[in-house]
Amino acid sequence: MPNPFKPTAGKTPPVLVGRQNILEDFRFALTDGPGAPGRLRYITGPRGVGKTVMLNAIGNYARNLGWTVIDQTAERGFAEGIIQALSDHRSVQPNAITLPSASIATPVLGAEATVNLGKVELRRLEKAHNLRLAIGAKLDSLDESRQGVLITLDEVQMTSIEEIRSLAIGVQHLIREDRNVAFVFAGLPSMVEEVINDKVITFLRRAEKDHLGSVDLREIWIAFEQTISQYGKRADYQVLNELTQATNGYPFMIQLVGYWAWRYADVNGHDDRITVDDAEQGIRRAKLKLGDMVHAPAFDGLSAMAKDYLIAMSQDDGPSRTADIARRIERNAQFASVYRAQLIEEDIIEPAGYGYVDFKIPYLRDYLKEHAAHHQMKMTIRNMLREGESLKELNPKKTEPRGSES
Ligand SMILES: Nc1ncnc2c1ncn2[C@@H]1O[C@H](COP(=O)(O)OP(=O)(O)OP(=O)(O)O)[C@@H](O)[C@H]1O
Ligand SMILES: [Mg+2]
CATH class of the missing domain: 3.40.50 (Rossmann fold)
Structure with a gap:
């Protein structure tokens, strides 16, 4: 099938x-x-x-x-x-x-x-x-x-x-x-x-x-069950639970997880079922694909400061304190709140109680943790350039080209 x-x-x-x-x-x-x-x-x-x-x-x-x-x-x-x-x-x-x-x-x-x-x-x-x-x-x-x-x-x-x-x-x-x-x-x-x-x-x-936001996990569970059985494979409760959990309610992830679990089942010679192993292999692959297909384009479209804000958030394992983020990006709270508001409007992060924010797109934190080194380096270079500029202001005779902000 x-x-x-x-x-x-x-x-x-x-x-x-x-x-x-x-x-x-x-x-x-x-x-x-x-x-x-x-x-x-x-x-x-x-x-x-x-x-x-x-x-x-x-x-x-x-x-x-x-x-x-x-x-x-x-x-x-x-x-x-x-x-x-x-x-x-x-x-x-x-x-x-x-x-x-x-x-x-x-x-x-x-x-x-x-x-x-x-x-x-x-x-x-x-x-x-x-x-x-x-x-x-x-x-x-x-x-x-x-x-x-x-x-x-x-x-x-x-x-x-x-x-x-x-x-x-x-x-x-x-x-x-x-x-x-x-x-x-x-x-x-x-x-x-x-x-x-x-x-x-x-x-x-x-x-x-x-x-549009995330969808109900129970409905996702039922959709997995129906789709998988209709197309000729079986999946037990544990498999269906794991697939459902891995989606975090995010629609694109329903298709990614389903697709790759099915594919591994085929590759592993399971014509009529999806095993727990197939599901787990599929979920791992789906997360990687989500990075390429969703996280990378969503992240790339943001301004440099918004990116820094997200990278700073990804240092936490749960909701981040906005005061900590401002400190990490070396800006005052007011400046940081502009980017906070922008990212909330973009549906990328969400408020998580007073003074806290959290990621809204699933697995974006993991993606950023993995890719942080590269962006961190860019951020450091930009900060160095910025400091260079304030030095220039003290010494206006020097007229070097301005550092790019991107
Ligand atoms: N309600 C849903 N149930 C199951 N799968 C869904 C649902 N909505 C979307 N999908 C799947 O998620 C993926 C992304 O959907 P779609 O392209 O419509 O998103 P989008 O919001 O238009 O994204 P973009 O902002 O990148 O254009 C597709 O593979 C689609 O099949
Ligand atoms: Mg679209």
């Missing part, structure tokens, strides 16, 4: 553990008709928590109801991608609808908004207009009493903010006209919050939020 587990970003798992309530919510949003609040929503949470998979699940749900679903990632040109997908690659060319000048009155622009528009705003509204026409035309071709258009947008971030604004304006108008549309977007917490709090478009602030 093929390995049922899917430890790959964005791949639908054999059992979607612990997200039933969100799907249920979305089901109501679709059946409640135009204007239902849950039709405008966003999914956020740390890396590997299942945002993309959730967008897929929501998309599939809508598709099964006969909706047209357009899935896009918020990269440059995604707005055109939506228009193209809606027009079934037929006649619509990019920028087919062009507003000729700032003096035109369209339903999107409104007569009052036609003067003194800058180039950027005009382009934004033009794109919004095109999106609205494309979605509207698609809706016209459907039986709108039961079908609609759902747009899903993954990896939302500020670099695509102009196109996101256009899409938001377009969707806002369609919602106002009671058309059968839904818009669900997803992204890492800090990125998606930045977009939501955009100063130009406030519409997205009304979106309902699904903040």
